[in-house]
Amino acid sequence: MTAILDMNPTLLDARTPTKQTALILAAQRNLYWMTVLLADRGADVNLIDNANKTALMYRYIDISFLTVYATHGLNPDLIWPGTGGMSILVQYCAFTASVSGYGAYAIIILNHTNPKLNILDSNGYTPLYSAVKSGHIEVVRGFIRKGVDLNC
Secondary structure: OOOHHHHOOHHHHHHHHHOOHHHHHHHHHHOOOHHHHHHHHOOOOOOOOOOOHHHHHHHHOOHHHHHHOOOOOOOOEEEEEOOOEEHHHHHHHHHOEEEEOOHHHHHHHHHHHHOOOOOOOOOOOOOOHHHHHHOHHHHHHHHHHHHHOOOO
């Protein structure tokens, strides 16, 4: 794989007819080693396929994949399809309300990216509101450390 990418680096973000990249295909197939290899070589983790999904959206429940994406340029402000306008960060904060453990996902995003902290989703909620509503104190602390506007 590395020899092929060395010979033709444009393959890194090449697209299938459905606009899927090698990184998206690796996520769909749960190929963590390939995800790391592609991300380390500069694959764009924010590219969207015809289903309006990034690689993260195919493997969102796996914290190891999220960490790779977050440390390789994840845009936490991308809108998650089918959520009524929630960004990736807001979606992870909202998940903490119903699924324990997702607070750690929001912390990874906060620690490795620079999200817009005071944006509103289609319901008028900020990521901080979603974290408070879910009762996840560490995520709230993460927002405060990042400088969220507490009056927003």
